[in-house]
Amino acid sequence: MQQIKTTVRQYIQDNFLMGAAEQYADDASFMEAHLLDSTGFLELVQFLEETYAIKVDDDDMLPENLDCLDAIGAFVQRKRSS
Amino acid sequence: MSQLLHQVLDATAARLPEKTALVSGKSRLAFADLVRRSTELSMQLQRAGIRGGDRVVLFMDNGIELVIALYAVLRLGAICVPLNPQTKADKFAAIVVKTRASGLVGQASLAAVWREALSDCDGGCRIFVAGMPTLLETGEEYWDHEAETARGAEAGEVATSFSGDCNHPALISHTSGTTGVPKGVTLSHRNLVSIVATIGDYLGIQEHDVILGALPLSFNYGLTQLLMACATGATLVLERSFAFPVAILQTMAREQVTVLPAVPTMFAMLAPLKDFSAGNLPRLRLMTSASAELMPEQVEILEHRFPAADLFVMYGQTECTRISFMPPDQRALRRGSIGCGLPGQACWLRDESGERLGPGSTGELVVQGDHVMLGYWEDPEATARKIHRDPGDGMATMYTGDLFRSDEHGWLYFLERMDDIIKTRGEKVSPREVEQAILRIPQVSECLVVGVADPLLGQAVKAYVALNCATDLTEREVIRHCLAMLESYMAPKTVAFVDALPHTYNGKVRRHDLP
Numbered sequence: 343m344q345q346i347k348t349t350v351r352q353y354i355q356d357n358f359l360m361g362a363a364e365q366y367a368d369d370a371s372f373m374e375a376h377l378l379d380s381t382g383f384l385e386l387v388q389f390l391e392e393t394y395a396i397k398v399d400d401d402d403m404l405p406e407n408l409d410c411l412d413a414i415g416a417f418v419q420r421k422r423s424s
Numbered sequence: 425m426s427q428l429l430h431q432v433l434d435a436t437a438a439r440l441p442e443k444t445a446l447v448s449g450k451s452r453l454a455f456a457d458l459v460r461r462s463t464e465l466s467m468q469l470q471r472a473g474i475r476g477g478d479r480v481v482l483f484m485d486n487g488i489e490l491v492i493a494l495y496a497v498l499r500l501g502a503i504c505v506p507l508n509p510q511t512k513a514d515k516f517a518a519i520v521v522k523t524r525a526s527g528l529v530g531q532a533s534l535a536a537v538w539r540e541a542l543s544d545c546d547g548g549c550r551i552f553v554a555g556m557p558t559l560l561e562t563g564e565e566y567w568d569h570e571a572e573t574a575r576g577a578e579a580g581e582v583a584t585s586f587s588g589d590c591n592h593p594a595l596i597s598h599t600s601g602t603t604g605v606p607k608g609v610t611l612s613h614r615n616l617v618s619i620v621a622t623i624g625d626y627l628g629i630q631e632h633d634v635i636l637g638a639l640p641l642s643f644n645y646g647l648t649q650l651l652m653a654c655a656t657g658a659t660l661v662l663e664r665s666f667a668f669p670v671a672i673l674q675t676m677a678r679e680q681v682t683v684l685p686a687v688p689t690m691f692a693m694l695a696p697l698k699d700f701s702a703g704n705l706p707r708l709r710l711m712t713s714a715s716a717e718l719m720p721e722q723v724e725i726l727e728h729r730f731p732a733a734d735l736f737v738m739y740g741q742t743e744c745t746r747i748s749f750m751p752p753d754q755r756a757l758r759r760g761s762i763g764c765g766l767p768g769q770a771c772w773l774r775d776e777s778g779e780r781l782g783p784g785s786t787g788e789l790v791v792q793g794d795h796v797m798l799g800y801w802e803d804p805e806a807t808a809r810k811i812h813r814d815p816g817d818g819m820a821t822m823y824t825g826d827l828f829r830s831d832e833h834g835w836l837y838f839l840e841r842m843d844d845i846i847k848t849r850g851e852k853v854s855p856r857e858v859e860q861a862i863l864r865i866p867q868v869s870e871c872l873v874v875g876v877a878d879p880l881l882g883q884a885v886k887a888y889v890a891l892n893c894a895t896d897l898t899e900r901e902v903i904r905h906c907l908a909m910l911e912s913y914m915a916p917k918t919v920a921f922v923d924a925l926p927h928t929y930n931g932k933v934r935r936h937d938l939p
Contacts, residue, residue, distance in 0.1 A: 357904070373665050374533055376509060379912045380667040380693075400697050403670050 343415040346394075350414050353389055358382060368411040383408060390414070396421040428586065428613045429594055430499045432620075433654040434459060440631065440657045447679060448487045448662040455657070458492065461569055463583045465496035465552075468567060469527060472550045476501030476586055479596065480527035481520060481549075483534055485509050485664035486641050489554040489569050491650060493529040494641070498613075501586030502527070504595045505608075506642040509534060510911040515606065516541035519598060523608060523801060525549055529567065532557040590614040596801050597644055599742040602843050604856035608801030609742045619745045619795035620651040622766055626749055627683075627710060627736060631657035634707070635683040636676060638663040638690070643851075644742050645714055649685050658683075666690055673699045680707040687715040687850030688722060692880050695725050702730050714738040714746075715850030716882040717838065720759065737762055739838065743810060744795045744822055747771065748836060761835040769793035773830055774823075783834045788842065789824040796820040846875035848883050851913045858916065861909045862887055862902060867895045870925050873916065884917040890924050897921075 347368060355364070358377055372378040378386060386408065387398045396418065402408075407417040427435075433455070441456035453461075474480060480497045482504055484490040490506075497504045505523055507516065509531070516537055520528075526548060530538055532555030539561060542549060551564040560566065586592070594613045598606040629635070629652050637653075637660045639646030653660040661679045663672055673694070676684070686694075691713065694700040702708070711726060711733055718737055726735050737755065739762035740746035748763035748771070755761075765771045772780050773787035781787045799807035812821045827839040846853040855873040862871045869892035875883035889902060899919040906915035 357900075358907070373667060376534070378667070379510070380665065381912065383667045401670060403668055405668055405671060408668075 343419050346418050347411045347415045349393065350386075350390075350411060353386075354378075357385070357389075368415075370411075371405070371409050373405065373409055386414075390418060394418050394422060427617050428498070428588075428590060428592075429616060429651065429654075430462075430495055430585065431587075432617060432651075433462075433495060434585075436654055436657050443631070443657055444659045445653065446488050446491055446660055446662060451488055453488050453491075455654075458495065458654075461492045462495035462499060463585075464571070465492055465529075465567060465569070466499040467583050468552065468565075469496060469500060469502070469550075470584065472527070472552075472565065474500060474502055474527045474550065476588075477593075478502045478527060479505050479523040479525040480529065481516075481523075481525045482506040482529050482642075483509065483511070483516075483538060484529070484531040484554060486637060486646070486662045487531075487664060488662070489529075489531065489567075490641055491660075491662075492569055493552075493554070494650075497527075497529075498594055499583070499585050501588060501592065503593045503610075505598075506595070506647070507598070508640060508642045508911055511537065512909055512911070513537050513540040514909065517544070519606065519608075520545065520549060523596060528552065529554065531555055590617065591798070593798060595647075597642075597647075597742050600845065600852040600854040600857060601806070602845060602854055602856060604854050604860050607803060607806055610798045610801050611745070612798050615795050615797060616651060616745070617655075618768070618793075620648055620655055622768055622795070623648060623746055624652045624656055626751075626767070627652075627712065629656050629658055629683070633658035633682045633710075634679055635660050636663065636672070636681045636685065637661060638666055638672060639685060639687070644745050645685065645687075645740075648745060649683075666693065669693045670697060670699070673697060673704065676708070677704055681705070682707050682709045684708060684711045686711065686713060688713060688718045689716070689849040689881055691718070691722050691726065695722070700729060702732060705730075708733055710734050710736070712736045712738055714740060716847045723755075739763070739836075741824055741826075743797045744791055744793065746795070747789070747791055747824065754835075758831070758835045761831075761837050764834050764836055766793070769795065773828055781830075783830050784832045786827065786829045786839065789826050789828045789836065791822045791824060792819060796822045844874075846873075846883050846885055848875065848878070848881045848885055849913050850882065851911075853885055853914045858885060858887065858906060858910065858914055861906050861914075862889060864909070865897070865902065865905055867891050867893055867897050868902075872925050876918075878917070881917070885914065887916040887919045888922050888925060889919055890922055 437455035437459045442454050444452050445455045445458045446453045480502050482493050494504055527550050529552045532553055535557045547563050552567040553564050554567050590613045593610050595611045596608040599609055601607045635649050637649050641647050734752040736749050738749040748765050750763040770792040774790050775787045825842045829837045844855050858873040859871050870890040872888045874886055876886045878884035902919045903915050
């Protein structure tokens, strides 16, 4: 799971933080920090589907699954094992 | 109409003190508590030197704190300047300077933006921070909206409540203009109280309604949902983001939302979701659409999913809040029309020479009524171009800058904007503002920004960029540069690199010659 979080953190740094290495906790909400907006989350989902060969359904599009690194790590792991 | 916005709230709270006014996540607030907490904040603002007529910036996501702050500022007779929480430092600073704001109520998670924006300022702006940042800076103080006792009340302090003229300014709403510098639409208590009463009336908003507040309160369309709730005793369910529409549908079902105000992009995001149906949302009785054209295919989907609900297609501008609505029972007969105006408003079409046109013509829509703004903040030239004020009776006539066709019965059909403003996701984008941002990239020599049709967004922002050197600058980098400088909806969706922009013989760029 740590590898997933590291990869996604780098993706966010490259695509939403202009390459700046900003510090934020693994459980920090992206919405709260205005890091990702609605389009940003759609792009993130596309990245996850392509990188991890998973399918994110409409019903999966919830903050519990996508709004912080911890949530994404757990979600991707769950999707890969099912 | 002599009531002021906070007096409207006070009357509702006196009538329905325990009724839930606001729901936000797990928090709920009753009307009487909203009055109490906004009064306490107004006293804290007053203690810090904020006075009637002062401009106070509000910089928060949709939530209970923002609503408390809005009414606190209004109660003092001060002027609210709500800013989109996505506003970046440069624009933030420009607005603080232009409005000479003496106060800011900001959400802790956005502190980095105002600290950067105000770093060059002389400290004339008192800052009230909602939520706890790690450390306060000079000029900042905490505002704890959940504090049980009011400090002022202990000291025997009495809260003042502005009770002056209803033409006093209540709000400055910033809207993008073609020059790239936002204009401050200044609306009075009377402008807002009158239009909210009109809207609530034609929509039939009642005390038992539960309204979804997913539109930003910094946006007039979003703000009217709050003002209608406070005028009628309806409950407002606040959402700060539309990033997770599935979660919003769950909230709508749980809270038994009866009214869904949206822009077409939101309806497009909801349409593919199976839970967006009358079966899952049996209480949904009313949907409204404004800010961009709602496509016939979208109308069909909404009619199909919610056969018992009313759909109101509406049209308006920040400068007067609302201009027209289409009565649902007429929509089928006049597909594509946005209605024929509003009660209490006069409107007509005029031609290029300013002549008033009769029904069955094409021209610019012109509007008169109590809802027309006072003007653009400290910008008499722009105001004079937008509003003509009769020297005799002071009646304001407003030019919408939108081209319409009317049929023989006076029903209106939107044709196009007369200026270059792009409407994407229902938001106005100034091409000039985006061009100015892109020109800050060193490798860019020229650029042109246009709107292109997009099924989800209405229009998408597209940038044509000419470079001044050999470089591997990518589309992605241009977009990210814009995301860092501008609100996210302003960033181009696509970027095309061209060798040069086509110019006319006198040097102006020819937009229509681009691929």
